[in-house]
Amino acid sequence: MIFRRLFFLVALISWPVFSYDDRSLTDFDAGFDLPPNSLEASFTHRFYGPLDTDGLKTVFGLGSGANARIKELYISSFGLLVDANFTTDARELSFGAGYAVIPKTFLVNLLAYAQLSSDQYWDTTINDLSRKGDLYLQMVAQTKPFLFKRLLLTVALGYDLNENKPGLATGFEVVIRDNVGIIGELAPVTIKKVDNINFGNPSYSIGARVSTFGHQFIFFVGNATGIGPRKFLYGSGDYHLRLGFEIKRLFNFGHN
Amino acid sequence: MKKNCSRREFCLRAGQGALALAIASPLLRTGETLAKSTSSLETVTLDTSTNAYKALATVGGAITIPDPNDSSRPAIVIRTGTSTVTALSSKCTHQGCEVGLPQSGKLTCPCHSSQFDETGAVLRGPATAPLKKYTASISGTVITVQFSATAVIQQSAVQDTRHFSLVKRGTFVEIGLKDGIRGPVRMEIIDLGGRTIHDQIYENLPIRWDGSAVVKGDYLLRIGAADQSWMSEARLTLP
16 A cells, blocks of 8 residues: 555656746746746745754754745746745745846846845844845846756845845756756855854755646755845854755646 | 544544643633732832742742733743842744743743843844843842833833922923922933933922923933932823
8 A cells, every 4th residue: 555655656756747847946036947927836944943953852943943935926928027925034025026038049047136025123222023124136147957958057146235245146956857856055155244143154955856736846954044035145043954845836827 | 552543533633632722721821920029110029038939049040020011921030140130021032922931041932942041142043132131130039120111111101200290391391399308309311222311410499301402202201319218200202
């Protein structure tokens, strides 16, 4: 019985027919392959508790609470991307818009992106939670698959107008098969100063992406607890491993 | 032998458990507000020789007491040494959950595992700011906790004018003493951040003070005898 179920699961995961391409990284959107006139809904989770230090006390970080994001990304027919996000950490509300340039003959695709956000924070002047707005600008360059169509590289340059500082992230995807890939991202230049508690150290994550039946499932480990490009570029307070996952669903209004 | 339970049975049991928890949780929460204290407007005194506060008689002991700043979350008082004590707000600076009493010197937020030391400093995120700290001291067996002026100002009912009369004309304030009360008096005006913006001893009464140079808003007006034999506080709103 168990083998039958396992076989069914493997068959399901490796079935490429209904899978869809989205070569975005965990935090950096690069939806160059998404079909026009479609909506991608995603749910992302990053657990706060370190996997490697808390051990069974927090079930390897799972029992320590998590940062979660709900995101809707719409791709228009002329390369415009708009997104709306709610992230539980800092009760962050953000709205973004980007424009994708996909040259047919050039190896690299480009995405210019701007995001308006509102974060909750602890205001020490009133000793209570308050809100502040932020504007974040970003340019993403992602190669088309090369090296036997097995590798994609991504570079993202972000600028936070509140912090008045840029950050830089790099990423990759190794294509295992059409619907399975290994993805990773690293922010060696962070926006926030090092405070050794929450931000400042380079953040990284590495995981696996599986696409099937209009869904994508991404499982990853990384040191950051922030979700999204701006928060990822803020850096992490440490280098401990934390679990995370993302589930995406594509609604293609053009080809149902 | 392990008994398998069906999905229906599992859902039923889970539902029953959730219902029992929902009924029990308000009952469990009543324990938080049992601590009683003798409180003047912003000062709380706790006698560690009494049963209610005996946990604070030993180093490492900690209790919760009502926090005038926050009716939904208590303040935490910690005996950090033989002659030292700390008082902190239990409101986590990440998302406002209530942090627990210290375990091995660390206060942990149950929501997202932020950790603070006994001075309120952040040890581990996601919180980025320290816990709000109150002034606390110990003398013999008596611990005194002073809550900030913000707490008093935010209590709209606080108008303790037993000792003085207050007349306001715009930003101009006139303060006279009630019958039988003599000067000299000390007048302090404290803003919401706890900063003293005016502190002066007046020999001649009534006091006439012009607040036009001060940013409009709510302040704590504290009038007391220069020899500290009495003190009254009231909210002062400057237009």
